[in-house]
Amino acid sequence: MKFKIGDEYLVAATLRPETVFGQTNLWVNPNAKHVRAEVNGERWILSEDAAQKLKYQKEDVVVKENVDIKKYIGKKVLAPGANREIIVLPASFCDPKIGTGIVTSVPSHAPYDWIALEDLKKNKKMCEEYGLDYPEIRNLEPISLIKLEGWGTHPAQHICEREHITSPDQVVELEKAKKEIYKEEHHKGIMLEISGKYAGKRVEEAKELVKAELIEHGKADIFHDLSE
Numbered sequence: 001m002k003f004k005i006g007d008e009y010l011v012a013a014t015l016r017p018e019t020v021f022g023q024t025n026l027w028v029n030p031n032a033k034h035v036r037a038e039v040n041g042e043r044w045i046l047s048e049d050a051a052q053k054l055k056y057q058k059e060d061v062v063v064k065e066n067v068d069i070k071k072y073i074g075k076k077v078l079a080p081g082a083n084r085e086i087i088v089l090p091a092s093f094c095d096p097k098i099g100t101g102i103v104t105s106v107p108s109h110a111p112y113d114w115i116a117l118e119d120l121k122k123n124k125k126m127c128e129e130y131g132l133d134y135p136e137i138r139n140l141e142p143i144s145l146i147k148l149e150g151w152g153t154h155p156a157q158h159i160c161e162r163e164h165i166t167s168p169d170q171v172v173e174l175e176k177a178k179k180e181i182y183k184e185e186h187h188k189g190i191m192l193e194i195s196g197k198y199a200g201k202r203v204e205e206a207k208e209l210v211k212a213e214l215i216e217h218g219k220a221d222i223f224h225d226l227s228e
Contacts, residue, residue: 081210112178
């Protein structure tokens with residue numbers, strides 16, 4: 001998915017296009033290597049690893065120069081699908097070798113995002129280090145977009161509390177929680193009003209419809225990666 005900022009895009013990979021309506025921020029790893037690449041005439045910013053993989057998937061890819069991703073932290077980008085500006089925030093869990101190395105955040109429905117956001121809200125020192133407005137970060141709230149019976153308003157919060165997950169360092173627990181919640185929402189979730197014309201549809205159906213719409217309007221593209 002392409003997040004516009006000026007005349008270029010920060011590009012994030014997702015397996016859940018139907019969750020675009022609940023985006024609150026974009027995560028980048030300040031310690032990972034990122035590059036600027038020209039893709040079909042557009043300027044994309046993504047991890048160095050992702051750019052190399054992209055060269056095998058598209059004909060018109062030219063990797064340009066290295067990018068200091070820290071300069072984008074605190075900036076606002078236009079979120080595709082949601083069609084609103086969201087803030088770029090730092091997160092160590094973004095793996096440059098997975099997807100594009102940049103992650104869109106939907107904390108209501110993604111355990112990693114929920115915990116990372118809650119952790120950042122408690123970390124005034126890190127916010128100050130990156131020049132972030134601490135009150136603004138504290139006021140970021142998850143946006144519920146999928147109804148899942150028995151899981152409350154924010155399923156990611158529900159599963160993190162149930163499994164006693166309190167830190168981004170609990171990788172094993174977070175991965176297990178992510179798989180469970182994604183499976184449950186995929187098969188049993190219903191899209192809420194905030195998803196507009198997709199409201200009332202099953203997640204399984206909405207996923208393909210949103211994906212097709214984003215690609216049709218040039219707001220996203222297909223990126224192949226290894227499941228490992």
